[in-house]
Amino acid sequence: MIDDSLTVRHxxxxxxxxxxxxxxxxxxxxEVFDFAVYGFFAQSIGSEFFPARMGLPAEILSFxxxxxxxxxxxxGGIFLGRLGDKYGRRLVFASSAMVAAVxxxxxxxxxxxxxxxxxxxxxxxxxxxxxxxCLGGELPGAVIYAVETAHAKPGILCGMVFFAVNIALxxxxxxxxxxxxxxxxxxxxxxxxxxxxxxxxxxxxxxxxARRTLMETDEYASTVGTRHREPLAVLFRNHAASVLTxxxxxxxxxxxxxxxxxxxxxxxxxxxxAPQKIxxxxxxxxxxxxxxxxxxxxxxxxxxxxxxFMFAAVLSALFAPFFYVAVTRHQTxxxxxxxxxxxxxxxxxxxxxxxxxEMFPVDVRFxxxxxxMNIGLAAPMAIAPLAASILASSTHWTFAPSLVMVLxxxxxxxASFRMKRRRRxxxxxxxxxxxxxxxxxxxxxxxxxxxxxxxxxxxxNCVGLDSRSLSSACRWSC
Numbered sequence: 001m002i003d004d005s006l007t008v009r010h011x012x013x014x015x016x017x018x019x020x021x022x023x024x025x026x027x028x029x030x031e032v033f034d035f036a037v038y039g040f041f042a043q044s045i046g047s048e049f050f051p052a053r054m055g056l057p058a059e060i061l062s063f064x065x066x067x068x069x070x071x072x073x074x075x076g077g078i079f080l081g082r083l084g085d086k087y088g089r090r091l092v093f094a095s096s097a098m099v100a101a102v103x104x105x106x107x108x109x110x111x112x113x114x115x116x117x118x119x120x121x122x123x124x125x126x127x128x129x130x131x132x133x134c135l136g137g138e139l140p141g142a143v144i145y146a147v148e149t150a151h152a153k154p155g156i157l158c159g160m161v162f163f164a165v166n167i168a169l170x171x172x173x174x175x176x177x178x179x180x181x182x183x184x185x186x187x188x189x190x191x192x193x194x195x196x197x198x199x200x201x202x203x204x205x206x207x208x209x210a211r212r213t214l215m216e217t218d219e220y221a222s223t224v225g226t227r228h229r230e231p232l233a234v235l236f237r238n239h240a241a242s243v244l245t246x247x248x249x250x251x252x253x254x255x256x257x258x259x260x261x262x263x264x265x266x267x268x269x270x271x272x273x274a275p276q277k278i279x280x281x282x283x284x285x286x287x288x289x290x291x292x293x294x295x296x297x298x299x300x301x302x303x304x305x306x307x308x309f310m311f312a313a314v315l316s317a318l319f320a321p322f323f324y325v326a327v328t329r330h331q332t333x334x335x336x337x338x339x340x341x342x343x344x345x346x347x348x349x350x351x352x353x354x355x356x357x358e359m360f361p362v363d364v365r366f367x368x369x370x371x372x373m374n375i376g377l378a379a380p381m382a383i384a385p386l387a388a389s390i391l392a393s394s395t396h397w398t399f400a401p402s403l404v405m406v407l408x409x410x411x412x413x414x415a416s417f418r419m420k421r422r423r424r425x426x427x428x429x430x431x432x433x434x435x436x437x438x439x440x441x442x443x444x445x446x447x448x449x450x451x452x453x454x455x456x457x458x459x460x461n462c463v464g465l466d467s468r469s470l471s472s473a474c475r476w477s478c
Contacts, residue, residue: 016215017149021157023214025164026207027093027142031135032165032257033200034104035381036172038066038128039262040279041193042385043269048112048189049121059266063386065121066262069128070382074374076136078232081370084141085231089148089220089366093141094211100134101204103127108197132378139165139353139377140370147357147365148217155305158354159297166290166349169261173286175199176265177279185275219362235364235371241418243372246356248415250376252313253352255408256345257377258384259320259401260285260338266385267392267401271328281338288342289349296350305355306419312347313416317409319344320402328398348412355419380408 038045045065046058054061076096084092107127113120139161146157175196183192215221235243261282268278300308323341326332353373360368388401 017218020145020149020214020217021160023207023210024093024142024145025161026203026210027097027137027145028139028161028165029168030097030100030200030204030207031138033168033172033203034100034131034135034197035066035070035257036169036261037175037196037200038069039385040172040176040265040282041188041196042066042262043266044189044193045124048193049124051113060386060389061121063262063389065125065128067382067386068125069132070378072129072132073136073378074371076133077140077370077374078136078367079133080137081140081367082230082232084137084144084366084370085364088216089141089144090211090214090216092137092366093145093214094208096134096137096141097204097208097211100131100138101201101208103131103134104197104204105201107131108194108201136374136378137370140366140373143353143357143369143373144366145214145217147354148219148362153298153301154358155297155301155351155354156294158357159294159350162293162297162349162353163290166286166293169286170283170290171199172196173279173283177276177283180275180279223362231364231367235360235367239360239364239368242359243368245359245415245418246368246372247376248411249309249352249356249419250373251380251408252316252348252412253345254377254380255384255405256316256348258381259388259405260341260345262381263385263388263401267388268327270392271330273327273334277334281334284335285338285342285345288339289346292343292346293350296347297354300351300354304420305351305358306416308347309351309355309419310413310416312344312351313409313413315344315347317406317413320405320409321399324400324402325398352412358420359418380404384408 042062043059046060046062049065050056050058050061052058080092080096107124110123110127111120116123142161142164143158146161147154149157179188179192179195264282265275265278269275296308296312319341323337326337327334353369356372357365357369384404387404391397391400391403
């Protein structure tokens with residue numbers, strides 16, 4: 001199999017490519033906005049849809065619905081990734097936005113248990129599952145557009161995608177803060193929580209309109225000869241180890257989001273922190289990630305994404321217990337703790353997605369990235385809030401919730417040893433087309449044992465290496 005992940009990128013982006021990255025960034029933003037809004041208002045949603053007579057705490061049932069939606073994401077990611085590799089990135093990326101946006105809007109107007117009875121929580125679960133299925137292709141699709149855009153530093157482009165993700169988090173936390181400040185607690189429980197879902201649905205529809213203007217990525221459009229009828233079969237037959245590595249790496253980011261975004265508001269309220277203060281420090285947390293993520297993404301391009309991610313795993317495992325002990329004792333400034341947490345989280349957020357994408361060739365990249373990211377993110381994001389709540393209530397240890405983070409950080413650190421050590425040096429982009437063709441033929445000869453001109457010519461034609469593709473995208477040498 002030709003490793004088409006080794007494509008040289010041009011140093012400057014065209015206007016079309018800049019628009020492509022901007023629109024693609026809305027993919028991850030929509031996904032994270034929806035998750036954050038639900039986490040912020042989990043208590044209010046629980047009181048609206050799960051009355052006390054159900055026998056279980058409303059907060060636990062609300063987080064269970066969050067888990068149901070998140071666990072459907074891997075299924076959606078695998079299915080959408082297959083379609084993205086088989087039929088194109090653009091079709092999948094646009095369609096998923098529309099369905100997810102409509103589901104978000106419907107949650108915002110869904111009547112409560114008092115109005116619909118048991119149908120209300122049933123519909124809530126179904127809408128969350130539908131959201132999860134569609135959102136499974138959102139963030140991977142955005143990363144794919146960044147990695148497959150002809151540019152010399154894919155890491156910084158992925159950093160821009162995650163910068164947009166964190167801008168969406170800031171918007172979500174700002175809405176949470178505004179709702180908590182403007183409305184009384186009983187008004188928040190009655191209708192205030194719906195505002196975030198209505199805003200998210202409208203933004204999703206706007207994103208769908210913008211995505212209809214997208215073109216296929218440069219790299220995918222030039223590889224029509226290498227696309228598989230069943231990319232999933234190729235993925236699991238030839239790249240299973242890379243999938244497992246990606247799952248473990250993404251679990252660190254999933255656990256961080258699950259704990260600091262979804263679980264933290266309810267947990268801090270049990271420690272008698274004011275809701276307004278919780279909302280403000282979470283905004284600070286997201287702002288800290290946003291401010292640092294472009295720096296850590298650049299470090300991944302400059303040094304090695306593998307080493308930056310290793311550092312992130314170790315730092316996360318050490319910081320999490322300290323954080324939970326500090327917030328429990330009320331002896332350390334809460335804004336300072338969340339500022340530190342944001343800086344720590346930025347090292348993994350800025351490097352993990354691009355590192356995972358680089359492990360897969362272009363013909364199975366969407367499938368591989370979507371599978372690894374969705375399983376790695378969805379499981380910890382779904383389980384971490386629930387597991388942290390159970391650990392806190394059953395053990396009464398101040399650091400108990402941090403054990404979730406320590407476990408995922410350990411998995412991520414071990415997985416990082418399979419990431420690429422360093423970026424490969426590029427062939428000079430000023431080489432002529434004929435020189436580049438000869439360089440590619442030399443690589444094919446050494447890797448495939450094809451010696452005859454006819455054999456080389458047939459393989460070159462198979463992967464779509466004509467003069468036009470060579471003039472638009474230079475090639476990497478090993």
